[in-house]
Amino acid sequence: MGSFVLLLASILASWTLLSREPRVHALEDGVAKLPVLGYNTWNAYGCGISEAAVLSDAHMLVSLGLRDVGYTHVNIDDCYAEKNRSASGDIVASAARFPSGMNNLTDQIHALNMCYSDSGWYTCAHYPVTPHSFLTLHDRDAKLFQDWGFDYLKFDNCAIPYDDIIRQGIVGKYERIATAIAQLAQDTGKPPLILSLCEWGNEQPWLWAKRFGQSWRTTGDINTSWGSITSIINQNSFITWASDFFGHNDMDMVCADPSTSSGNSGITHEEAKTHFTAWALMKSPLLIGTNLSAISQDNLSILKNQEILAINQDPVVGTSVSPFRWGINPNWVSNSTHPAQYWSGESQNGTVFMLINTLSKPADMFFSLTESPWIRAGRQYAVRDLWTHTDNGTAIRNFTAKAVPAHGVVALLLTDAGDEPPSSGPPCAVLQWCMDKNGTLAPGA
Known part of the structure; x- marks a missing residue:
């Protein structure tokens, strides 16, 4: 009012x-x-x-x-x-x-x-x-x-x-x-x-x-x-x-x-x-x-x-989380029933992720870490769930939130946990234009 x-x-x-x-x-x-x-x-x-x-x-x-x-x-x-x-x-x-x-x-x-x-x-x-x-x-x-x-x-x-x-x-x-x-x-x-x-x-x-x-x-x-x-x-x-x-x-x-x-x-x-x-x-x-x-x-x-x-109330970082992928809809499409689903942002203690399941049934929600602009390539990240208040292991390259409830949310804080292990996958998490120092494109790029 x-x-x-x-x-x-x-x-x-x-x-x-x-x-x-x-x-x-x-x-x-x-x-x-x-x-x-x-x-x-x-x-x-x-x-x-x-x-x-x-x-x-x-x-x-x-x-x-x-x-x-x-x-x-x-x-x-x-x-x-x-x-x-x-x-x-x-x-x-x-x-x-x-x-x-x-x-x-x-x-x-x-x-x-x-x-x-x-x-x-x-x-x-x-x-x-x-x-x-x-x-x-x-x-x-x-x-x-x-x-x-x-x-x-x-x-x-x-x-x-x-x-x-x-x-x-x-x-x-x-x-x-x-x-x-x-x-x-x-x-x-x-x-x-x-x-x-x-x-x-x-x-x-x-x-x-x-x-x-x-x-x-x-x-x-x-x-x-x-x-x-x-x-x-x-x-x-x-x-x-x-x-x-x-x-x-x-x-x-x-x-x-x-x-x-x-x-x-x-x-x-x-x-x-x-x-x-x-x-x-x-x-x-x-x-x-x-x-x-x-x-x-x-x-x-x-x-x-x-x-x-x-x-x-972060006194160091004042910016909002923002969508990095809309999910159900193509990016930048306005939909009042199914808004953007995948969000990330900065904080003084790590990278914040927000996943919104806009469906009326539970759903798995997957994302690659480097889809967020605040994540460093070639690093692994410790995962903190801000609703269950638990530490949920380490994410390497990607993360899947399992069975997110209908109309539910997942809020995560990812903190840098060092270099990712050897042989974690392709040489680049994003293969587009991924190139060896000799000038050849990586397989699949």
Whole structure:
């Protein structure tokens, strides 16, 4: 579900304000170098959110052990404000839902060694605000969020003002809030808010959004169905290059428990593992979108897989895994039902492989090691299974994952184990143009 966004500006706002030259926002400021891990309240509560519910879930993140493995952001998605601003133009927290005020709430969450996350302001749930100057509101609201103790701002794209009010394209609209956040950090000496752009991928934010924020939505909203998961994986398979330190493709929430999405078919345990693995290894922010009070132990164990989380939070390598072979389809073919199946990427501890069985029955999945660009020819590799948490021997030239469950996933970490043994096979793992020093092609080349 989308959340608070761009607000209506006053029709009487002056041309001087609307055409003011924006200040430059420097992205690599130390904020959100790695993808954010946390919890989003929308699936559990929608507009029924409350102070008590937020605090209860924050304490559950602690008691369930989720905070200790990195989930430190608590994110209210929508419906936290009154439906009108104050007479002076400020957003007002809902007196019914948050009677103790936002500062009291953020103080309690920060006391748990967690960050408090918030969304924007004019909402996709149709919470109206009093119109004011477009630029003034960005500056005023960024300051208010900082004063309230917020750490994270999700800036959505609903309720867009008429063109003759904002006189901006999609980039200009996000540049306004980025400028306000940067200036606020400069004025106060405090860390800037983490800015998450929620643009749904319609305007290809992966091409431009890194100059403004730390993450950007790449697709529409997820639902808890296998078809939704494969569609998002498919769309993101073509833009993995866009994720790196300080900028992340946001694939929407991690809905690990099928009980959280009414009206959808739900997902199996294997599908939940695939969902989590793909999001984590593609370096998406991981915001849990499930009812923590009803989460099963099996699905809790998925969210707490520290070997998978370590790849997502790798402080040395920030890039995503990428497909090296699509599998069922020819390479570079888009298929929302059968996305790319064979993926690899770098990590500080070795080469990561992700194999996705998109079939509805178990399947063996075979690949040659050097199909991955991160593998060295002529070497053997120790194989670590990141789901069974076992060391599975040594791979030489190739590897086969046996009987991968329907819609299931295999996540491997391969580490160099030295030269491959003599007579391991042809002189080149890839025979095309494999040549002896005397100038003759190797047999079969």
